[in-house]
Amino acid sequence: MLIIGCLTMFAFSFSDVHTFGNVDQVRTSHLSLDLTLDFERKIMKGSCVVKLAYQSKQGAPHVDLDTRLLTIESVTDPADGSALKYELHKDARDYMGAKLRIFLKNPKTPAVKVTYVTDPSAGALQWLDPAQTTSKKKPFLLTQSQAILARTWIPCMDSPGIRVTYDAVVRVPKGITAVMSAAHGKHEPENGVYRFDMKHPIPPYLIALAAGEIAFKAISDRCGVYAEPAVVEKAAWEFADMEKMVVAAEKLYGKYRWDRWDAIVLPPSFPFGGMENPMLTFATPTLLAGDRSLVNVMAHELAHSWSGNLVTNATWSDFWLNEGFTTYFERRIVEALYGKDTAEMQWLLGQRDLQHEIVEMAGIDQEFAKLYQDLSKHDPDAAFSSVPYDKGANFLLVLEQHFGRAKFDTFLKTYFDQHAFQTMTTDKFLDFMRKNLFGDDQAAWEKLQIDAWINDPGIPKNIVIPKSQNFEKTRAAAKAFAAKGDTGVVKKDSWNTEEWLDFLNSLPEKVDHDRLKTLDAFAGLTNAGNAEILFAWQMVCIRNTYEPAFASLQDFLLRQGRRKFLKPLYQAMMANPKTEAMAKEVYKKARAGYHPISTATIDAIVK
Template identity: 50%
Template sequence: MRSIVLLLAVAALAGCTAAENTAEKVAEDAPVVANVLLTPDARDVHSYAIPAEARVTHVALDLTADFDRKVMRGAAELDVQAAEGAEKIVLDTRDLKIAQVTNGEGQPLPYQLGKSDPIHGAPLTVQLNGANKIRIAYESAPGAAALQWLEPSQTAGKKHPYLFSQGQAILNRSWIPTQDSPGIRQTWEARITVPKGLTAVMSGEAQSALGEDAPEAFGGKGGRTFTYEMNKPVAPYLIALAVGDLRFQALGPRTGVWSEPSTLEAAATEFAELEKFVEAAEALYGPYRWGRYDVLVLPPSFPFGGMENPRLTFATPTVIAGDKSLVSLIAHELAHSWSGNLVTNATWNDFWLNEGFTSYFENRIMEAMYGKRRAAMEADLAWTAMQEAVEEVGGPASPDTQLHLNLTADRDPDAGMTQIAYDKGATFLRTIEQAVGRNRFDAYLRGYFDRHAFQPQTSAGFLRDIREHLIKGDQALEQRLQLDRWVYQPGIPENAVHVRSDAFPAMDKAAKAFAETGDIGAVPTDRVTQETVRFLNQLPRELPAERLAALDEAFGFNKSGNSEVRFAWLMLAISSRYPPALESADAFLNSMGRRKFVAPLFEALMAEGEWGQAAAKRIYAEARPGYHSVTTGTVDGIVGWDAESSAGGA
């Protein structure tokens, strides 16, 4: 069995396939930096970099994963493209311990580490002295924001430690000294040395399929070194790493799944159609240009549903429902291979260019795979989520309901990562599609991805492109679409297209009937996940305990293994102050760290006075050590976490 696994892993990590070589022809010789970076709206206030003066074009990492000290240590060698006469380059760092900076010949270069900012970290200014290559010897801090070091007890196998990174939005500067701005695309390579028994995987092409012995590592205890390369320029937040007891199973000629051994079978079963997903996406918007598309199922503490790292999507285990009902998440991360990875927002003000396009594309993939009825249900749920998001950020007049945001330097870019970017963005594109026709819009989008492949983009750039290649001077169409209003004004324009599911009226009727009568027979038993979520969300937020008990007894919501259903149930039960829900919430919140679920549940608990607040603080004190910094950075403020006063529970 082991030999089969190793052979499959070699297949997954081997060189480019014929399809990849073909895709590379489409994008070869892509310029390092697009002209868009020189426009005012591409100025990134969340990076210290001055790309017009000097920019990083390539990153070469040589790092050791030190699990004892919980640091990444080693060196980063950066290729620099400098303007004529440029004397320095400014890099982004966060809590890095810099040991030395040298040029390509090993000669020391003067450098200065500036004052640290809690959001942006500290600028590292290096005097170039004519160098076009600099080498930085450093190590990360034990609490590096991008990295989560897990004890064996926090993994599925319980025998080996685990490490994973999460770079979006501006966290990779906590383990890689580079220009950490999405518009400054960089190629990269990496040598990662890890302890024996562990495997390192990254969002690049493996150069050493099973690693190489490193007998001198870790004080002579030995380890293994894994080598990766990304020869296409990517946004730096997309450099990703995971280290653990990992196994691989192929699902198709260019697709497969990585996970801990104990979860591999379930993951492979859930994602069995991965190759078909890629084919469906290609049929819509052109060739997949990254070679392989594999999925890594991480431990439950991963803070997002998924992260679109090129070649290797990072995914939460909460998507494994056993019935493929939540695989739209995989469709979403795959779609990022075009919108986000191929064409990337130049700054976090235009996050919607990644997520709005991707959410639209995701729904098209789901329609191609599972039909219009399933896609309509998910689009209708997203419409409701959009309306709720509008209220959560302050109502339709709030500037945070704009697609193009005006994030100031004192706001963490995470503040803009709301459902507005996803669902208002997708609704905008769906509105354009209906106005011009699907075939015409598909042709436009395919051309858009080709024209801007491997380049950053801004809202202004997108609007110029769509006016040139789709509107083409048609003033009536321009007026009907209201492009500028969608992008630059708050709220949801009145021309927004609402896809309505024909399955939901029955769920709405059932919810109303049950709320009025308590008759469990009014609830359809033949429901799919999306219908169940709709039913739960349509129930009044305050139901009598006996009616909640009847629902739970009939359908087992308190112990549901479907994360979306469990979440919808708990939001209802908590708002109704249903005591048995506290035990379920405790178990759920201690079993995963996905921010999408964790933050709203703690908000719901904190909104219920002493009853909920006491439970929230108790549960959070227990669960917090298992959460990634992305999650704690949000939830600390919700529960009023004070590290010093709560030290006993931390």
């Protein structure tokens, strides 16, 4: 944490096209938030004191912050309350928002205070009416700042390469509880005042807030679950392995450094499976399958406590350093807790999704098919795909297979330890890898096609493809069922989620309606409680225009807003002339309940 008046020199330099911040001159080091939530008007009112760290002895004449849709009421010097001159410069690119230039009284002004109001349409904020919650009693607010949406509720240098500590006072109406991605301070729930403090430096996209009717249930001394009261017991049962996951992760790559790992199960409009906000994972209720079969998402969010939160990609072009490492780490945790067979099946499912998206990208933008991506002309959210996740993870799997797991684990642990609470670029990582893993072995560098993995679109031929006897059986079953319609090959009582997904994904493009009817009657897929299995079944039904499943499909689209499911379902419906009208009709009803991140994607699909 920066001490006011202190000059901080940074050796690490970087350039991020997605921030207006003059980071070569000055950087934000700590944010002090004081926010009042107005659920009726769907706004936040308050202030942010921004502490500054200068990059040279000369200081800086001004500081440039990122904002978007913020109404700036005043900018002052917190030391004496005097007004500071400022200018707002709106960018032509809507996703960039407006640069807030604050002219400093002297070149080494320790801090500035911005008093502001958010906009009801702020991209990071989703305000839910009571009817959109489980109890139907209280409103709810959730934030989602990744990638560059922190600027819609906090004036900051909104770059993953800028790490800040923060504290916050959050003021809420009676009956509302607030939680944040930080340690709890001295709350006054009777007065609607909640206090938080994050002592570790994190990028702004990891500052997170949820507020509503929220209960808590402990799982261990350092793990627990928040959720709406009607959901909390179910969520705690589903996530009972959280402590075991932390123990397994620590055995792999060292101590968990964030004190607590709690999770909050949010209302169903949350656009992602999970979000790795430090100390408080945000999770979708679509993980609550009732059989603990989808907890790999929680393993993924935990892994971010090392890759992403501890060592962070410096720019969104380096995003694979976040998600590729995390996906690899997730599968190591899954293997440790649930066995090698399950991990291998997840590797294969991920490779299938990756291959599908690579083909899809061939007609869009090949830049998105690379690990290191030039995003200078793009909103970083537009590049969201399985490429940084699964291509990145498979690159690491190639390294593991070549060097051996023991050596590679030692390398990763050293990487996390030496760069803890720092940012990382692709070039800096490759240099570290060359020195600490390859040594002088240039032949191995070329043999493993390192440059192709990083800079070329597509999937290099040396990808490691695990063999799975389980999938050999499910693929044979899919072929046999498609040919004869015999449900005897479908092991409905013994297949796990991965096996069901592989079976459904392995069915041919066209399946006779009578066979689909037989399969549905046998396995109850249209009413599946497992969201992943239901989604895979619905994709089969859409492309075959199997109408008996469409009521369930519409219900699924109306009751959850997870983009992973929404995007392909709407794409499939729009691609089928017989379901295009249904897509438009359902989206018209559902759109108001989706998060802005989801609607930004689906708007472009359902024109």
